[in-house]
Amino acid sequence: MKLSSIEKLTEWRSVLAKKNASGKSCLCxxxxxxxxxxGSNEIIRATKRALIERRLLDRLSLRxxxxxxxxxxxxxxxxxxxxxxYTQVKAEDVPRIIDAALAGExxxxxxxxxxxxxxxxxxxxxxPFFKNQQRTILEANQKIDxxxxxxxxxxxxxxxxxxxxxxxxxVWVVEEVKKAGLRGRGGAGFPTGLKWEMLxxxxxxxxxxxxxxxxxxxxxxxxxxxxxxxxxxxxxxGMIIGAYGTGATSGVVYVRNEYPIAIKHLTAALQQARTxxxxxxxxxxxxxxxxxxxxxxxxxxxCGEETALIRSIEGKMGEPRQRPPFPIQRGINGKPTxxxxxxxxxxxxxxIVRGADEYAKIGTKNNSxxxxxxxxxxxxxxxxxxxxxxxxxxxxxxxxxxxxVGKAQIKAVQTGGPSGGCIPASMFDLQIDYDSLSxxxxxxxxxxxxxxxxxxxxxxxxxxxxxxxxxxxCGKCFTCRKGTQRMYEILDDITTGKGTLEHLDLLEELAxxxxxxxxxxxxxxxxxxxxxxxxxxxDEYLAHIQNSRCPAQVCKPLLSYSIxxxxxxxxxxxxACSVNAIHGERKQRHFIDASKCIKCxxxxxxxxxxxxxxx
Amino acid sequence: xxxxxxxxxxxxxxxxxxxxxxxxxxxxxxxxxPTLCHMEGLSPYGACRLCxxxxxxxxxxxxxxxxxxxxxxxxxxxxxxxxxLRARKMILELxxxxxxxxxxxxxxxxxxxxxxQRFRQEHEDCILCGLCxxxxxxxxxxxxxxxxxxxxxxxxxxxxxxxxxxxxLCGGCMYVCPACQLRCTYNEPxxxxxxxxxxxxPPCIEKDPFDDMMCxxxxxxxxxxxxx
Numbered sequence: 106m107k108l109s110s111i112e113k114l115t116e117w118r119s120v121l122a123k124k125n126a127s128g129k130s131c132l133c134x135x136x137x138x139x140x141x142x143x144g145s146n147e148i149i150r151a152t153k154r155a156l157i158e159r160r161l162l163d164r165l166s167l168r169x170x171x172x173x174x175x176x177x178x179x180x181x182x183x184x185x186x187x188x189x190x191y192t193q194v195k196a197e198d199v200p201r202i203i204d205a206a207l208a209g210e211x212x213x214x215x216x217x218x219x220x221x222x223x224x225x226x227x228x229x230x231x232x233p234f235f236k237n238q239q240r241t242i243l244e245a246n247q248k249i250d251x252x253x254x255x256x257x258x259x260x261x262x263x264x265x266x267x268x269x270x271x272x273x274x275x276v277w278v279v280e281e282v283k284k285a286g287l288r289g290r291g292g293a294g295f296p297t298g299l300k301w302e303m304l305x306x307x308x309x310x311x312x313x314x315x316x317x318x319x320x321x322x323x324x325x326x327x328x329x330x331x332x333x334x335x336x337x338x339x340x341x342x343g344m345i346i347g348a349y350g351t352g353a354t355s356g357v358v359y360v361r362n363e364y365p366i367a368i369k370h371l372t373a374a375l376q377q378a379r380t381x382x383x384x385x386x387x388x389x390x391x392x393x394x395x396x397x398x399x400x401x402x403x404x405x406x407x408c409g410e411e412t413a414l415i416r417s418i419e420g421k422m423g424e425p426r427q428r429p430p431f432p433i434q435r436g437i438n439g440k441p442t443x444x445x446x447x448x449x450x451x452x453x454x455x456x457i458v459r460g461a462d463e464y465a466k467i468g469t470k471n472n473s474x475x476x477x478x479x480x481x482x483x484x485x486x487x488x489x490x491x492x493x494x495x496x497x498x499x500x501x502x503x504x505x506x507x508x509x510v511g512k513a514q515i516k517a518v519q520t521g522g523p524s525g526g527c528i529p530a531s532m533f534d535l536q537i538d539y540d541s542l543s544x545x546x547x548x549x550x551x552x553x554x555x556x557x558x559x560x561x562x563x564x565x566x567x568x569x570x571x572x573x574x575x576x577x578x579c580g581k582c583f584t585c586r587k588g589t590q591r592m593y594e595i596l597d598d599i600t601t602g603k604g605t606l607e608h609l610d611l612l613e614e615l616a617x618x619x620x621x622x623x624x625x626x627x628x629x630x631x632x633x634x635x636x637x638x639x640x641x642x643x644d645e646y647l648a649h650i651q652n653s654r655c656p657a658q659v660c661k662p663l664l665s666y667s668i669x670x671x672x673x674x675x676x677x678x679x680x681a682c683s684v685n686a687i688h689g690e691r692k693q694r695h696f697i698d699a700s701k702c703i704k705c706x707x708x709x710x711x712x713x714x715x716x717x718x719x720x
Numbered sequence: 721x722x723x724x725x726x727x728x729x730x731x732x733x734x735x736x737x738x739x740x741x742x743x744x745x746x747x748x749x750x751x752x753x754p755t756l757c758h759m760e761g762l763s764p765y766g767a768c769r770l771c772x773x774x775x776x777x778x779x780x781x782x783x784x785x786x787x788x789x790x791x792x793x794x795x796x797x798x799x800x801x802x803x804x805l806r807a808r809k810m811i812l813e814l815x816x817x818x819x820x821x822x823x824x825x826x827x828x829x830x831x832x833x834x835x836x837q838r839f840r841q842e843h844e845d846c847i848l849c850g851l852c853x854x855x856x857x858x859x860x861x862x863x864x865x866x867x868x869x870x871x872x873x874x875x876x877x878x879x880x881x882x883x884x885x886x887x888x889l890c891g892g893c894m895y896v897c898p899a900c901q902l903r904c905t906y907n908e909p910x911x912x913x914x915x916x917x918x919x920x921x922p923p924c925i926e927k928d929p930f931d932d933m934m935c936x937x938x939x940x941x942x943x944x945x946x947x948x
Contacts (some may be wrong), residue, residue: 405870422867427766427788580874581867583847584769587814590872591839611838618810621783621803622769 107382109390111267114258114383121259130165130206133183133247137172137331138366139488144195145180151196152182155203165207168256171246171335171370174489175234178217183229183247190229191215220485221507237504239467240491241475242451246335251370254377257338263383265457269346270391278350279305282453284461286473291318291409291446292521292550293626294539300443303433304351307441312354314442315347317397317450318414319360319367322406323522324573326553328477328489329447333360333367336451337374341384341397343453348395351443356397359414361404371399406577410625411444413579424579425625446551448477468494472538476549480506482556483515492537499533502556513558517641521550523570524630526637527563546637548630562659563642564649568596570634578627585628588619592635601662604650613639658719661704668695668708671716678708678717727795742786742797743771751799754808754828756815756898757849758787762858765850770828772807774798783807809834816913818842822899829913837913845900848874852893862886865893 108114134140134149149169156162175181178192182199184206191202191212198215205212217226219233226232249256257263269278283298304313317340321329333340344356360367375397378384386394400418407413408423411432417423418437436442452474456464465473472494478501481487485507492501498518502508509515517527520537526547528535535541539549557566575589595612598604616632616639623629639646648654655663668678674692679685686702689695697708697717709717723738729746736745741764746753757768766785773786775797783803798804812829817839819825825847850867853876857863864887868875878884894900 407870424870427764427785429788429790576871579870580848580872581850582767582769583814583849584811586848586872586874587818591814591817594840607838614806615810615814618807622772622807622811624766624769624785 107380109382111270111389111391114263114267114389118258118261118264121255125256125259128186129163130187131168131185132165132202132206133168133170133185135171135173135179135181135183135247136169137176137179137246137334138327139172139176140179140181141366143176143179143193147196148180148182148194148199151199152203155199159203161203161207165203168250170249171251172243172331172489173247174238174240174243174331174491175232175486176488177486178488187211188229189227190217190232192217219507234486234488234490234505234507237500238491239475239493241455241467242332242336242339242448243477243489243491245339246331249336249338251335251337252373254338254374254381257336261458262338262454263342265454266342266345266383266389268457269349270389270393273391275305275350275352278346278457281461282350282456285456285464286471287449287452287456287464288472288474288539289446290448290452290476290551291444292524292548294549297445297449300433300445301347301351304353304441304443307433309441311438311440313352314437314440315344315351315353315356316414316418316437316442316444317344317356317358317360317447318409318411318444319358319364319447320402320409320414321364321447321551322361322404322409322577323524323551323553325481325555326479326522326551328479328552330364330367331489332447332451332477333364334370337367337371338378339451339454340371340447341374341378343450344397345384345388345395346453346457347443347445347450349393353443354395356395357400357418357437358397359400359402359408359418361402361408363404368399368401375399405579406573407579407625407627410627412625414444415442424581425627427624448552469536469538471540476537476552478520478552478554480554480556482518482554483510483513483558483561484508484556485510494538495536497534497536498528501537501554502533506556509556509558511558513560515556515558516561517557517563519547519555519557519566519634520553521548521630521633522553523573524548524627524633525550525553526633527557527566527641528637529641532641546640547633560657560659562600562655562657563638563645564596564600564655565657565659567634567638568593568600571596571631574627574631578631582624582628584619585623585625585631588615588623588628589631591615592619592632596635599646599649600655600660602649602653602660604646606650609639609646609650654720664704664719665699666697666702666704666706666708667718667720668697668716669718670694671714673714673716675713677711677713681707681711683707725791725793725795727791727793727797729797730799736791738791740791742773742775742784742789742791742795745791746773746786746797746799753786753799754832755787756824756847757851759851759855759896762851762854762896764788765854768847768849769811770808772804774801774804805832808832813837814839815847818844819847819899820913821845822847824898826913834913846876847899848876849898850876851896851898852876855892855896856887860888860890860892862888862890864888 136145182191182194189211201212248260279301287297288294319329385396402408405423408417410425412425413423415436432442468474475491475493477491480490490505517529519527542549571593575593578585578589580586595608616635620632648656672694679687684701686698687695724735725738726735753771755771757765764787766788771786772783812834815825816837856865864884
């Protein structure tokens with residue numbers, strides 16, 4: 106079926122919405138990557154089987170959705186319209202959930218319980234994790250089966266496109282995005298409207314390109330993945346609107362090959378949109394044409410950088426080139442190209458449908474809208490959280506994230522992935538937006554947020570990120586290739602006890618030069634982990650160098666294990682030691698042979714009397 | 721592209737031709753900017769980062785590679801500000817730490833007063849400036865060599881390291897190489913810093929006299945540099 110006009114689409118939407126509003130109960134099962142990993146496929150299979158065997162298909166429907174964000178509690182089942190949220194479900198729980206959903210009751214023991222207070226929540230919206238968020242983008246994920254365009258349209262999808270095509274003014278589109286104050290969600294925070302305006306002004310006789318940058322490579326970040334997997338049509342709609350506003354003729358979604366589900370869902374979505382006439386030639390009979398293709402990236406981190414991404418799309422070696430000329434002047438095949446992040450594109454339909462003024466009310470001045478963060482690390486509620494800009498770190502970490510997992514206090518968060526910086530707990534009142542983060546020495550990045558507690562060594566953390574960056578540097582420009590390598594060497598020396606105070610000065614000096622002189626964003630931000638940890642956690646560096654001590658007891662070469670007077674000689678540690686480094690008679694105090702000890706820490710974890718000490 | 725633009729280089733207000741890069745303009749005017757990866761007739765590449773200059777003012781001041789940055793109206797360039805020199809010295813120190821046997825690098829380091837090399841010493845030959853690759857492709861029309869791999873494993877060579885059929889053994893690649901055309905025969909591999917040739921004041925005169933004056937006769941003075 107091809108929709109030949111805007112009216113046909115509106116008409117069809119109301120038909121679909123009516124069908125969906127039949128009041129039938131529905132089980133939503135998250136099939137995002139994280140939930141699939143924790144076993145949601147089993148749940149889905151069991152549910153399907155039960156629904157068919159018990160002939161319940163006309164009373165209860167099943168919706169397999171993308172990521173809801175609460176990955177810590179996966180796999181979970183959400184019932185509609187009850188909004189009961191069953192966490193960490195197992196296949197054998199499925200029949201009970203079905204019975205309860207049919208009867209309008211609850212399976213009490215599977216409901217989400219707050220781990221610290223033990224309070225039970227009957228309604229999903231009451232759970233602090235969800236309650237404290239403002240989910241304008243992610244909310245759609247749970248209402249949509251990503252491979253069914255019907256769901257998206259019934260939920261109001263492509264209404265932005267409708268609006269744009271009925272206004273019929275490209276300048277209005279760009280002005281609207283400008284007025285909304287949307288800033289690029291990829292990390293640098295360049296105003297999207299301005300970028301579009303620049304592209305619209307570029308003259309080109311061979312077409313212009315729009316690119317969706319889905320080369321999300323930060324360790325621990327997966328918000329783009331979840332949007333692509335859970336709601337691919339929002340990206341497509343955003344890109345069509347963008348094309349209308351800027352006069353672009355072709356679109357490319359550059360997605361990394363490590364995201365197979367995203368590629369699958371996006372391919373299906375593109376096909377459906379084309380079949381319906383929402384994409385391709387003469388969109389909705391309005392005489393405007395635009396098509397999108399998928400280019401799969403081979404997994405180089407640097408290809409998330411604009412110029413490297415363009416070269417990769419062109420089929421060349423993925424390495425950046427010096428700007429200017431900027432992609433907006435000379436991009437893919439020398440044609441003007443605007444590149445936006447997945448999340449930016451997902452925001453476009455929201456802006457158009459709600460209106461720029463309404464959108465600009467979310468968040469703070471100059472930083473409007475919401476931002477999705479992937480909250481990971483040493484925190485109770487890991488997952489994707491969407492909050493308005495300007496929320497403080499404290500609110501995110503404690504109110505939404507639920508605070509630390511164990512006894513250890515949270516000491517810092519790392520924002521912005523490997524290129525970002527650490528923000529210490531003393532600064533948790535900082536509002537999260539592009540400007541204040543960069544003042545604090547970090548970046549927004551694409552939105553990774555890694556929480557660290559007292560058991561994380563900041564030097565080791567800087568070393569970890571530097572190793573990542575060193576491995577991912579393309580090697581084209583000298584200061585990035587050698588700079589990251591040398592910074593890693595120095596950090597490695599410090600964590601193995603070979604560091605000196607001169608090393609520290611050299612590290613700082615080098616980091617500043619690398620930041621100043623490298624070619625692309627990867628190199629320019631590669632010094633951030635070092636500089637921010639040096640700024641806020643210099644004492645940890647000094648402890649490593651001057652006292653040969655790792656305060657978080659992470660850096661093995663600086664550790665030594667010993668057994669104190671608490672030892673009752675139970676011999677548990679001796680049995681657990683894989684290198685036979687522990688000696689001692691039964692019921693006598695034991696000793697560790699430091700020359701044999703490999704510092705694995707097993708003895709400490711098996712000791713029930715706190716007799717093994719690390720220093 | 722015809723026309724002139726007015727730029728300020730090191731405080732000097734000059735008119736230069738539109739379409740020039742900062743490097744070309746500065747060199748035309750006689751301001752020295754060191755570079756290892758730029759050569760007339762080859763496309764700008766911006767890999768060695770030595771040619772960085774500072775543009776803009778105040779908080780917006782930034783370093784850019786002069787070999788790729790086109791001059792624009794009202795541009796203010798500083799080719800030897802403190803920030804530029806600090807960066808250049810560090811880059812030279814990094815270069816010395818990797819390729820100590822290039823005379824060009826040793827000379828540049830000496831000219832910039834780099835007196836120490838604080839990194840772990842390596843002995844590589846290639847600095848991956850890419851001149852040979854561009855020479856082969858753009859001037860010799862051969863494309864026989866190219867870059868391979870990434871990070872520190874990046875290297876230049878023919879595909880699969882077998883002799884390329886398109887290579888005519890013209891030697892253009894060797895001709896342009898800044899790292900291997902002249903070798904520095906410094907004899908203190910631990911420190912890998914020489915700088916004798918460019919130091920106009922003989923560094924050893926002030927100190928204890930040498931046993932003989934042989935050091936002045938080799939290309940490099942094997943003089944001990946003061947620590948730090």
